[in-house]
Amino acid sequence: MKIWHHIAKALEAGEPCAMVSVLKVDGSAPREVGARLVLTQRGFHGTIGGGALEWRALAEAQKKLKGGRSLTVTSHALGPELGQCCGGRVELLTEIFDGTGLADARTLADAEKSGAFATESRLRSDHVVRSIVSAGSSAKDVMIEHFGEEKRPLYLFGSGHVGRALVLALAPLPFAIRWIDTRPNAFPAAMPANVEPVATSDPVAELTAAPDRTFLLVMTHSHALDLAIVEQALRDDRFPYVGLIGSASKRARFLSRLRQAGIADERLAALKCPIGVPGIASKEPAVIAAATVAELLERDEMLRTRRNLPAGVQTPYTMSQKKGQGG
Incomplete structure (x- = not known):
């Protein structure tokens, strides 16, 4: 999904929006690190796994939409706190964007058009500073985020x-x-x-x-x-x-x-x-x-x-009995 396309589109319309990202996962969770959703005044795009966690995240982001640019990191115990069977713990990053972030959103949306890319991302008090990079960084205060789709x-x-x-x-x-x-x-x-x-x-x-x-x-x-x-x-x-x-x-x-x-x-x-x-x-x-x-x-x-083929995968020498498909 083109995350930054939706963010830029909302900001161009003069509307605030939110992005919720899975920042960290311990144990079993509905989605992996880097899963995201974008909430606009017209609905949301993407998913961080559905269920109680997602609805909680959407409700909290909705409350913050009118409060201007902000950044919040929250931790959620899926079992005790939300009653989800996964049982792990998820850390979420919730960002609220307003018009001050339009230029950066456009830059990232343009990069997204070309496929997958990475950013060096630094958390500040009310926003994330992102710089597009071709390789990872070893700096301690930097996280690497991946956006776009590698097809x-x-x-x-x-x-x-x-x-x-x-x-x-x-x-x-x-x-x-x-x-x-x-x-x-x-x-x-x-x-x-x-x-x-x-x-x-x-x-x-x-x-x-x-x-x-x-x-x-x-x-x-x-x-x-x-x-x-x-x-x-x-x-x-x-x-x-x-x-x-x-x-x-x-x-x-x-x-x-x-x-x-x-x-x-x-x-x-x-x-x-x-x-x-x-x-x-x-x-x-x-x-x-x-x-x-x-x-x-x-x-x-x-x-x-880079994981191996599972046992029983069909090759020309280990084919299961499968009727023809025509031809």
């Missing part, structure tokens, strides 16, 4: 029924989608903001400029084109996830042809076919999309946190 690049080849369902399912999630098809009239007239449609006669060539660690989903109207894209993707050891829509028989044919083309078994491990989390047999496009989005989120989190 995983995802190349989606094919604008059929499943492709369209995937684009809708991925719309609110942290993926930057390049949607590729050979047919210029195959795309819908309207699409989500995180999607860039590309009509090209050479989809395989799109892989050359793809950023490292891009996820790929292949579901074109042509098996021959699917194979060409997958082969090129596996030759280039930069793509940690190469998903191919299809059945077990399609997977077997592709693996055979890829081996014949000289693709090593260790690279074949990056190929996922059928796509999606196991245990879902429906071939409905929206269902395939939901299962696939769950898998993409899991793989993305694994790469970001």
Whole structure:
């Protein structure tokens, strides 16, 4: 969520607003450090975890909105104080912004447009002084905050029924989608903001400029084109996830042809076919999309946190029995 966009918008309208941030967590809590919400006179955006903690924080921030610029740090025992089952303790930072913070809010909102960024942040008596930085600081009186969204690049080849369902399912999630098809009239007239449609006669060539660690989903109207894209993707050891829509028989044919083309078994491990989390047999496009989005989120989190694949994750050699998805 673009936190500073909402803050700047409220201040430009001459209205005060509040930001509540999770500053510290001990034990179990609904959200992690850095989770935030913004309260304006028209409602709120974001969440610090819902439940009693969030409603308490919103009520306290609402009371302070008309009192001018301020800063408050509060500590909350989730079990004894709020009756939440999490049982941990959460420290919240509540900031009230007025017109004096508009210039800084605009600067941070502009940075937010470009994606993720960090700030060195110093707590003062009634506000936080933030400076955008490219690396962390070792100063004792400085905390590092992270804002904006770091989106995983995802190349989606094919604008059929499943492709369209995937684009809708991925719309609110942290993926930057390049949607590729050979047919210029195959795309819908309207699409989500995180999607860039590309009509090209050479989809395989799109892989050359793809950023490292891009996820790929292949579901074109042509098996021959699917194979060409997958082969090129596996030759280039930069793509940690190469998903191919299809059945077990399609997977077997592709693996055979890829081996014949000289693709090593260790690279074949990056190929996922059928796509999606196991245990879902429906071939409905929206269902395939939901299962696939769950898998993409899991793989993305694994790469970001560097944790290993859990036992039982499907690879070309440990596939669960899953009926085909067409193709």
